[in-house]
Amino acid sequence: MKKDRIRDKFLGELKQIPIVRVACKRSGISHNSVYRWRNEDPYFASLMSDALQEGEDFINDLSESQLINLIKEKKFPAIRFWLAHRHSKFKKKEAEVVVKENFDSKVVIKEMGLVGEDFKDDNLEATTIKITKHLLRR
Numbered sequence: 325m326k327k328d329r330i331r332d333k334f335l336g337e338l339k340q341i342p343i344v345r346v347a348c349k350r351s352g353i354s355h356n357s358v359y360r361w362r363n364e365d366p367y368f369a370s371l372m373s374d375a376l377q378e379g380e381d382f383i384n385d386l387s388e389s390q391l392i393n394l395i396k397e398k399k400f401p402a403i404r405f406w407l408a409h410r411h412s413k414f415k416k417k418e419a420e421v422v423v424k425e426n427f428d429s430k431v432v433i434k435e436m437g438l439v440g441e442d443f444k445d446d447n448l449e450a451t452t453i454k455i456t457k458h459l460l461r462r
Contacts, residue, residue, distance in 0.1 A: 331368065334358060335375045342379025432458065 330353050337347035348355045362369045394402035407414040436458055442451040 331361070331371075335371055338372065338375040339378045339382065342376045342383060344376075 330351060333351040334347055334353055337350045338344070341347060341350075344358060345355055348358055358372070362372055391402055391406060395406055408416065432455065436454065438451065438455075441447060
């Protein structure tokens with residue numbers, strides 16, 4: 325059946341490039357049809373999900389392979405990227421925030437001399453930054 329051939333072609337394309345619109349274009353089908361099939365047919369939805377996952381795995385493997393090639397070519401941005409994401413010694417550390425049990429927001433507002441104007445929408449982001457810096461210095 326022609327519809328089955330088109331579906332199979334679409335799923336094959338999706339395994340190579342896990343972008344629905346690209347797979348649709350390459351297989352000559354509208355994305356509306358694909359989404360309709362997915363919504364109407366749970367089996368097709370499962371096949372589509374599996375194809376997307378396989379495609380993502382393929383692209384991830386390909387990307388990692390290219391990154392390793394760049395590292396072998398001594399490309400520093402690739403080396404830095406790998407270490408920052410894969411090596412605990414080079415990962416960025418998140419700041420630890422300690423909240424004191426007796427924290428009183430009214431005291432902080434008074435200490436900083438904040439007024440109602442500071443808490444209006446236009447100033448809220450700047451006020452939040454000021455309060456955060458103030459609390460981290462305490």
